[in-house]
Amino acid sequence: MASVTIEVDLPPGVEITGYERHQDGHGFEVRWPLPERCCCQRCGHEDTAHIEFKTTPQVIRDLNVWDQPSFWVYQAPFHRCARCDHRQHIIAPFKRKDVAYTYRFEQFVLRSLIGSNAEEVGRRLGISAEMVEHIVENQLAEDRTIDPKRVITDIGLDELSLKKRHRLYVTLMTDLSDPARPKILAVARGKDTTAALKCLDRLSDEQRQQVRTHRVDMGSA
Numbered sequence: 492m493a494s495v496t497i498e499v500d501l502p503p504g505v506e507i508t509g510y511e512r513h514q515d516g517h518g519f520e521v522r523w524p525l526p527e528r529c530c531c532q533r534c535g536h537e538d539t540a541h542i543e544f545k546t547t548p549q550v551i552r553d554l555n556v557w558d559q560p561s562f563w564v565y566q567a568p569f570h571r572c573a574r575c576d577h578r579q580h581i582i583a584p585f586k587r588k589d590v591a592y593t594y595r596f597e598q599f600v601l602r603s604l605i606g607s608n609a610e611e612v613g614r615r616l617g618i619s620a621e622m623v624e625h626i627v628e629n630q631l632a633e634d635r636t637i638d639p640k641r642v643i644t645d646i647g648l649d650e651l652s653l654k655k656r657h658r659l660y661v662t663l664m665t666d667l668s669d670p671a672r673p674k675i676l677a678v679a680r681g682k683d684t685t686a687a688l689k690c691l692d693r694l695s696d697e698q699r700q701q702v703r704t705h706r707v708d709m710g711s712a
């Protein structure tokens with residue numbers, strides 16, 4: 492029987508437990524290690540985790556596979572407090588609260604915006620331009636630190652230009668040391684030298700001296 496292998500890079504701890512092709516998309520059932528202890532957000536009672544699962548599956552967007560959208564499917568876990576019966580969600584480590592996409596999908600969207608705009612990226616990925624802009628806002632608000640020991644040989648600086656009417660410029664600094672796995676290191680509001688310096692400031696002195704910088708000029712875009 493013929494078989495097809497799909498290679499999927501997974502964040503640490505995440506496991507695939509099932510797969511289903513769904514028209515032009517791919518659904519991966521995932522699980523990840525759950526905490527052993529939980530602290531109740533309502534009454535503060537700390538206890539062994541009493542985990543229950545929502546019966547309806549949660550479907551969130553992940554990276555493309557073969558240029559087609561892929562989704563992670565799981566039953567959202569929650570902890571029920573033995574003292575006050577309060578039910579609280581256990582947030583998966585691969586996404587932020589209240590969104591239906593992984594952190595790495597956010598990074599992918601950001602990288603897709605290089606040389607493009609929110610409408611085009613949205614159309615290409617099958618999501619709304621509003622979602623694209625929301626992702627950019629999330630990324631801008633995130634407090635990132637760069638591990639000073641990270642070995643960085645090449646970085647790229649790119650300017651993104653968003654929103655037609657109220658122009659929003661964002662500068663991206665990406666680690667291109669492994670070109671197959673670009674990793675976003677810093678995201679700053681604004682463009683030009685000021686924003687680029689704001690990104691470069693996040694590197695340690697040693698990293699700044701070793702790195703080759705590739706500045707992509709977006710011209711008058």
Ligand SMILES: [Zn+2]
Nearest residue numbers: 531534572575
């Ligand atoms: Zn409680």
